[in-house]
Amino acid sequence: MITKRRCRVGKHKLIWLVLVSLFTNSAWAEMQLNLTKGVTAVSRDVYDLHMLVLWICTAIGVIVFGAMFWSMAFHRKSKGAKAADFHESTKVEILWTAIPIVILIAMAVPATTTLIAMEDNTNSDVTIQITGSQWKWHYKYFDQDIEYYSVLSTPPEQYQNQQETTAIKGEHYLLEVDKPLVIPANKKVRFLITSDDVIHSWWVPAFAIKQDANPGFINEAWTRVDEPGIYRGQCAELCGKDHGFMPIVVEVKSAEDYDIWLNEQQQRIAQAASAEQASLTTAMSKAELMQLGKTTYTAYCSACHQPSGLGLPPAFPALKDSPITTTGTIQDHINIVFNGKTGTGMQAYGKQLSLKELAAVITYERNAWGNNTGDLVQASDVKSAVASSVEGKAQEATASLAIETAVEEAVEIITEEVPVEDLSKVYSHDELMTMGEKVYLKACVACHQPTGAGLPPAFPALKGSVIATGDITVHLDMVINGSKKNAAMTAFGSQLTKTEIAAVVTYERNAWGNNTGDLVQPAAVDAASAK
Known part of the structure; x- marks a missing residue:
């Protein structure tokens, strides 16, 4: 008995301990259930809007559920309560229509104001292009030559x-x-957000920015951060295998520190250019290439091709014993690393890595995991291979341009040789019927059938049809402009000449026993087309 009592007391203490720990400040500090207020005016407006809507919804919930539970408690049948006997009340209906309208307006006004502010990208001080790639972000500062x-x-x-x-x-x-x-503090920074492969999403909660990065499109956003600091975010759109490894870090600096950073970046770019130039005349040893190559491979390639070089086939093929890295030419290997491969997950690293890093990683791939080709690739080799590839593409482009020019000239000659259509010519019944049958068999027979019986309901019959036996102007309009009611009936005004349209309409109005006796001439088609 004493043991059971102690057990109960122990359980009660444990429950109280858990509850106390849950509701202590330190516990809540680790778990944020609400939106962050952020560090920008827009983020604070978003937070205030969120709280306004939340409290309105809370008030509505308290009133509705309070009335419901109060009615259930004090107006239940066991207390002898009887339901009111009425069907409608104009006053009540007006009231419960007016109140939601007022509530919606109260929410719509600040919401609209906030949305307009979020979309106002004008008068920016700094413009940065953000490009999502699998699985990294590329930043390019406009007017600064920094990326x-x-x-x-x-x-x-x-x-x-x-x-x-x-x-x-x-x-x-x-x-x-x-x-x-x-980015600088207290400056309006405009972001142009896009992608070069799949859909990503640039999300920084502290700025209240979450903008999709779509390939082929540019979305805009902006921010003005009040205080310097470091703010973090993530890609918020599932974008592939390493979606979870695509963080965003934004460092906001004071105006003075930002200017210093810009100068440092310009110096870094100049130093990198000098180092790149120097690497063209410097031959690295195999040990140096392999060491740098391994570092570069681990940072840029191992996520897909794996540290073991076995890849994740078929999306990310193995590099170990691969034809590209063993029996293939160094030129082809350089080309695929530098330019990527269209239609695959292989990105172009020409702008991401220096010539020295490219040479090192290619050397590493050709000698690691037992490949042991013995090939050493220097920065100068990469530059020569790229230049050769560019020259080859230029020659291909020149040849392609020559072919296009020849085709255009041939088309012009053919166009010149095609006689101008004589719309004033009057054709006989036999001429129109002979020509019309040929046009019908070429352009119409697949749908309306050789017998004119069609394939209803998609392709209605022309034999005995109201269209083919009725008003000629309606018939002409249908053939020239197509049908608005039936999308299967396309417009032939741009596919057939006016003479051909005249002939086929004449044929349809006199074949299969229609025998209207109508003859349609090119001039009539020209007049109908002009309407």
Whole structure:
């Protein structure tokens, strides 16, 4: 008995301990259930709008459910309550129509104001193009000649969760990058958001920005951050295998620090250009190439082709014992790494890596995992291969242009040789019927059949048809402009000449026993077309 009582007391203490721990400040600090207020005027407006709608919905819920439960408690049948006996009340109907209208207006006005503010991209101080790629972000600063890729910097051993891995996850696990987007504080920054492969979504909660990045389209957004700081986000659109490894980090700097950063980037670009030029005359050893190649491969290639080089076929083919990396030519290998491969997940790394890094990673791929080709690729080899490829494409373009020019000239000659249609010519019944039958068999027979019986209801019969035996102007309009009621009847005004239309309409009005005796001349078709 004592044991059971102690057990109950122990359970009660445990329950109270859990409840207390749940509702302590530290527990709630770890779990945010509401929207963030953010750090911009727009994000605060969005938060205020959210709270306004939430409290309105809460008030409605309290009133509706309160009335319902009060009625159930105090007007139940067991207390002798009887339902009121009436069918309608004009006052009540007006009231329950007017109140929702007022509520909707109260929500619509601030919502519209906020939406208009969110879409106002005018008068920006800085414009940045954001391009989503599988699985990284590319930032390009307009008028600054600064662009770079931002890639996840969390070490792979932290997220691969392999049994032999004991790496401790960092503070910003999967929310850290090698190069954050840098913007100035208290300046209006305009974002032009797009993608070069699949749909991504650039989402930074603190800015109240979540804008899809669609290939072939540009969406716009903007922000003005009040205080310097570091703000994090993620790709919010499922975009493939490594969607979860595509974080966003934005570093907001003061105006002075931002100018310093711009100068540093310009210097970095100049230094990179000098280093690139120097690499063209420097031969790296195999050990140097393999070391740099492994680092580059791990950062840019291992997610798809795997650290073992076995890939994830068929989407990401193996590089180990691959024809590309073993028996294939170095030229082809360079070309596919530099330019990518259309229609596959293989991106173009020509703008992402330096010539030195490209040379190193190609050398690594041709000698790692037992490939052992012995090939060493230098930066100068990459430049020569790219230049050769560009020259080849230029020659192909020249040849293609020559072919197009020849075709255009031939078309012009043919066009010149085609006689101008004589719309004033009057054809006999036999001429129109002979020509009309040929046109009908070429353009109409598949749907309306050789017998004119058609294939109802999609393709109605012409034999005995109201169209083919009725008003000629209606018949002509149907053939020239098609049918608005039946999409299967296309317009032939641009497919047939006016003489051919005259002939086929004459044929349809006199074949299969229709025998209207009507003869339609090209001039009549021309007049009908002009209406």
